[in-house]
Structure formats: C-alpha cells, structure tokens
Amino acid sequence: MMNAHASFSTTDFAPAMRQRQWAESAKQFVRCRRIIDDTSDVRTFVFSAASGHMFSFSAGQYLVLHLTIDGTRVTRSYSVSSPPTRPLDLQITVKRVKGGLVSNWLHDNLRPGHDIEIEGPVGRFNFDDLPSEKPLFLSGGSGITPVMSMLRALTDRASGHDIRFIHCARTANDIAFRSELEALAARFSNVDVSFICTQEGSAWQGPMGRIDGPMLLRLAPDLHQRTSYVCGPERFMQTVRACVAEIGIAPSQYHEESFGGAVGNSMPPQSAAA
Template sequence: MMNAHIPFSTADFALAMRQRQWAESARQFVRCRRVIDETHDVRTFVFSTASGHMFSFSAGQYLILHLTIDGATVTRSYSVSSPPTRPLDLQITVKRVKGGLVSNWLHDNLRPGHDIEIEGPVGRFNFDDLPCEKPLFLSGGSGITPVMSMLRALTDRASGHDIRFIHCARTADDIAFRAELEALAARFSNVNVSFICSQEGSVWQGPKGRIDGPMLLRLAPDLHQRTSYVCGPEPFMQTVRTCVAEIGIAPSQYHEESFGGAVGNSMPLQSAVAGVTRVRFARSGAEHLCAPEETLLDAARNCGLHIPTACQQGICGTCRTVKLSGEVAMDDLGGLSLEEKAAGYVLACCSRPQGTVCLDL
C-alpha cells in the first residue's frame, strides 16, 4: 500500500528554511571549500558551514574575521562578494596588499579544508535597507566586492531594475570579475557595465584616466535619476564625493562604504588640549589618564574594559560608543551616520580625548 501524500505547506517550508539558516551576528567557524584566483593579486575564498546551515545576509554587508596570526588575535572586516540568493556558501574576495598582515596571511595560508572564525553579517550599506529602481554601482579597486554582491542578487532574481555598473581599476589585468560582468551585461538588457583604467597603454580601448564629473556623466548620463552605491579606497571615495557634489546629486541618492583607509591618519588630528587628558567610564567607574595620542579604545583596554572592534580605521562602526560629555578629535572614514553622531556616538578606535571625556561604559 502506497504512503498517503502529506501536504507540505509554504509555512512549513519557510520554517524548515529558517531552521537551517545561519544564526545572524553569532560568532562561528566556517570551512574554506575553495580558493579562486580572480586576478594576479585578488583571490575569492569560498566558505560553508560544517552543519549545512544556510547563510542569511543582505547584499552589501560584511563579515568580521577573527584570526590568530603569529600567536596574536587579529580581526578584520571583509565584504561578502557572493549574493544572498546563493545561501549554501559564503564568499569574500581579498586583494593582497603590500605589507597587509591579514590579506597576505589569507593569500599565503588559507586553503580548502581550513576553518576560520567569523562574525556577522554587519553593515548598513546594503540593498535591502537602501533599495531603489535605478541603481548605479560605482566601485574602485577592491571596493567592487559589496556592489558585486548587490548586482549578483538582482540578476539572480532576474529583476527589472535599470542597472549601471562602473568599475575603476589600475589596469585591465586588475579588473576582478571582468568576464562575469561582461557576461551579465550581454545576457541582461537592463544591465550596463563600464570599466575605467587609470594606467593603461594602447591595448585598453575603453575609458582611460581617473574618474571625474564629465566621465561619470558620460557613462551614466541619467545620473540625477539614479541612486548611487559607491565603494572603494578613501582617495577614490574623496574624488567621487567631489564629483557628485559638483554635479548636484541629492544626498538621499548617494550611499557609500569606504575600503582600505590609509594606515595612520589621512589628515592631522587636532593636538590634545593643553594639560591632562583622561577618560572616565560612567557605568564601570573606571578612569584612565591618557598618554599622548592614546585613543578611547586604548583607554578602555588599559582599564580592562571591552569595546568590540574590527577595522580599527574608523570605517566599520563596530566600536561606536556613546560619549556622555567632553570633546574628542575623531579621524573617522565614514563609520558613523549623521544621526548617530547627533545622538552622541563616537568611534573609540579613532577618537582621542581633548581634555576629560566621559563614556557610557
């Protein structure tokens, strides 16, 4: 006798999927399954969970990697380059940076079968929270990773969004995902892809030089009708900000995420107020007398207090902390929104006290 058919409802299916999903924001180990060479110095690392759980995140978000390198614990943030529409694996794409501790370690040591600890997903720069119908994805160098996740998610869904994708690289050999991007543009009539090479000889027939306002309008003539999603190294970001300001793009039509802030300060910090500088921690009652150039994060650590941190360059916002009183010199790279700044948040990793500062910690 054949078994009777038992209906499996949509609600049952949704529950089953949720039970298999990654526990968002939890720290867990994932296993490297594959390493893909994208260019001569860019590699994609493909991960999955040992339990078979699916990954759940928004296109554009990033992970925090917790690594042990030469006996020291190191954390770094990397955007997810794969789309949430492919939930069985998770990918990050990493450019080898000269002198970069983590990027070089990943390239030299992470191989299929190795486990690493991650935390996430994290980030407000994502297409779910910032949707639009006519996106312009504009990236420079390794900043291509979050906008690549957004593009892949939209094309996986065969969405009708009117998409322009502009990527800036040093040479044609430095363009990550070039073949895939060209294939997507050929397959989908609503996807337009352009590349700009800043240092290229006669072999490159496309746009050359550094991006500026006229070039941006030439490649995206309907820019005023679009919402821009921009990511790249800070010098690239500064150039784009200047371009869109001169063109007159509304702030509501511009979203960004900075990558690869310069080591050290991009501009000199204000020197500390003459006299004693100290940090007081309201809830714990601790107090720290600061040495010159110490940050709020340094002060907390010296008092045995924990402030979560990742990039330590003022980019990711992980270390945001409420300042109750006092003044700081904050050399951030966009890790706080205007609303967070107005609410009293500061970034502990890149803020130095000016006199006495009190934190809600």
C-alpha cells in the first residue's frame, strides 16, 4: 500500500523555477515532442514549452489553441489530460471527429518538432477549487481528459483519497487510457475503476448499455457520500443530470464540464466536436 503522506507538487520546486512557470491567460508557443496513439481515432499530443518554462495549472483545466488552418486563424479549447504534478510536459488528448476542422488538422498535420501557440490555463472545473476526499470521476467519450488529469494528479501524490472512476465508451476498443487505468486500479487500493460500453464488442464482458440511475448506483453504491466530477458530450451529460436528480444528489456534490454545450462551471472545451 502506498504511503498516504508521501506527496509532491509543483510547489516543491525552488522559487527560481516557479518564476518560469506558465502564467494564467498568457500566450506562448509550445513544441510537440511526442504523439501517442491511444485508440484508432484518439491521439495524445505531448508538448513542452518552447521557452523552457514549466507548466503550472490545476487538474481539470483546459487550454486554448491558436492555429492557422488554410490561411484562417482558428481557436479551439482542449482539456489538459496530463497532471500538474508533471510540470515539464503538457498533454492534450484529441479524438478525430468526422468533419471536425481542428481535430482532423491535428491528427493529419501536427508532428514532433512542430510549434503551436496556446493560451491558458482556463477553467473553474478543477480539483483545486472543487476538492473532495471521496471523488467520483464520471466521463463519457472524450470527456475523460479532464478527469484523467485529476486522477493522475492524485495518484502521483499517493494522496489516499477514496476514488471511483467510471468511464463510458462505445466499445472496449474505444476506451482511452484503458491500460493505464487498469494499472492504477491494480496498484492503488484506494482507486476503483469501471468501464461501461454502449455497444457490443469482442471479448467485452463488463457493464453494457447507456448509463442510468440503477447502473450508477451499482458501480458507486456510496454515491450520496461522494462528490461527482462529470464530463462528456451533451447527450451524455443530459442523461447523467437526470440520473443524479432522480437519485437526489445535492447540487453541492455535483460538478460538470460539458463538451460543446453551455452548461458547466466554465466555458467548455470543444474536443468532442472540433
């Protein structure tokens, strides 16, 4: 079992290094260092600051990309999927969407060594402002990215929080970070991970179908004692809102970020629709 008191954070770095951190709302260029294929249509882009600065943000926040595509300036928001406990890298995880201008451009054109301009960090949907000792991270599709940042931050710190993580995907092959999530659940006794698939796939024997109140309570029977952090496409969010309202979860125990919609604690990232 990990020592619950063994922890570290960006505040452990020397003051001279802290002065070189990413400042809120500041624009800067970042360099793509690596690309990871998470699924057949999801890629993680790993950046470092071209200036050499470290990245300082709260788990759950997002950044704004400023791109030029076919001669036109375009901006899109993407949640950071990496944790603030790893300040030398900044990662976004992007699903290729049919007809999505920016997601397709990133998949087809961005390569290691290329620089792009970003702005941030942005967003009130973050674990520093909305802490809990018993978090439930609940995500659908591309909504996994901000809650993955939260989970990674907590496990990097060996925090001892009582964590449940539930992710809904189309099929088992569409579960981003599956191997990492299963490894975290195996390593940390305080981390429980569940997946739900909405479509049948080969060798999948876990929960099936769209999430509803009874399924949510089966996977998180102590839901009333938890604070929920929820993110996903708007249809998913509508379903979850209806579930928690029916179950009777207090508004103070529910926080959300909705990709592509107006509901949430901040201007929403658009990685599920761009």
